[in-house]
Amino acid sequence: MMAPDDFELASCVLATGPELPPIRGFVQYVVGAGGLYVRAADGRIEALVPVAPSLRPLSGLAMVEPYARLAVPRVPQAWLDSILASARKAMPSEAMYQLVADPLARNSYGGWACARPAQLASPGAVTFLDLAGASVDLHSHNSMPAFFSATDDADEQGLRFYVVIGRLDTRQPQIAARVGVYGHTMPVRATAIFDGLGCFVDTFGRCRQCGRRVGDGAAWWTEYDLCERCDEAEAEVNA
Numbered sequence: 339m340m341a342p343d344d345f346e347l348a349s350c351v352l353a354t355g356p357e358l359p360p361i362r363g364f365v366q367y368v369v370g371a372g373g374l375y376v377r378a379a380d381g382r383i384e385a386l387v388p389v390a391p392s393l394r395p396l397s398g399l400a401m402v403e404p405y406a407r408l409a410v411p412r413v414p415q416a417w418l419d420s421i422l423a424s425a426r427k428a429m430p431s432e433a434m435y436q437l438v439a440d441p442l443a444r445n446s447y448g449g450w451a452c453a454r455p456a457q458l459a460s461p462g463a464v465t466f467l468d469l470a471g472a473s474v475d476l477h478s479h480n481s482m483p484a485f486f487s488a489t490d491d492a493d494e495q496g497l498r499f500y501v502v503i504g505r506l507d508t509r510q511p512q513i514a515a516r517v518g519v520y521g522h523t524m525p526v527r528a529t530a531i532f533d534g535l536g537c538f539v540d541t542f543g544r545c546r547q548c549g550r551r552v553g554d555g556a557a558w559w560t561e562y563d564l565c566e567r568c569d570e571a572e573a574e575v576n577a
């Protein structure tokens with residue numbers, strides 16, 4: 339145990355070589371050649387995500403590769419299948435689910451327990467009583483596409499994986515996933531969280547409207563989820 343005096347809420351480190359030192363504090367800011375990153379780990383999730391890019395490489399610093407991984411086995415696909423069945427029943431309302439890495443929990447399967455927390459849901463929103471130990475928050479967008487809304491951005495402030503499922507009224511529902519490190523997020527493949535996706539189509543690297551590929555997967559700094567054509571169409575609607 340660390341003495342309270344030694345506890346650091348936040349620390350920072352300059353990336354000068356290929357290996358980063360162990361994380362000190364609750365959250366660690368990393369400055370690398372590409373800009374500013376934030377890094378944290380809680381024994382279940384380890385992630386380093388971009389915060390702000392530098393327009394030019396910062397000289398003397400090493401490149402930093404963002405990452406997001408579970409330190410425990412991935413969530414079995416069976417949980418995703420039963421969440422889909424449950425969320426379809428809840429339509430036209432949204433629904434919220436939380437996954438806790440706890441092999442000893444009463445309804446644990448594959449090391450994970452799934453809860454449908456107490457919630458107030460409508461077709462366009464869901465508010466819920468947060469389960470503090472959750473590592474994955476998943477909500478449904480019923481028949482709408484799976485994407486992260488501005489409301490989701492405001493709500494999702496923990497060290498967790500966040501997942502949205504959508505188009506549940508079709509045979510190929512969508513899934514979108516990201517990791518969040520205290521408000522900073524990065525898109526990830528849903529297979530970083532689940533060991534199988536069943537009938538879900540992952541929107542990672544694809545336009546959420548038309549499904550066309552966008553970006554090259556290495557575009558860490560922005561959440562591209564609309565292709566140019568759909569982006570222009572949306573801008574026209576909003577103009």
Ligand SMILES: [Zn+2]
Pocket residue numbers: 477479485486487490502
């Ligand atoms: Zn949402």
Ligand SMILES: [Zn+2]
Pocket residue numbers: 545546547548549550564565566567568569
């Ligand atoms: Zn598109």
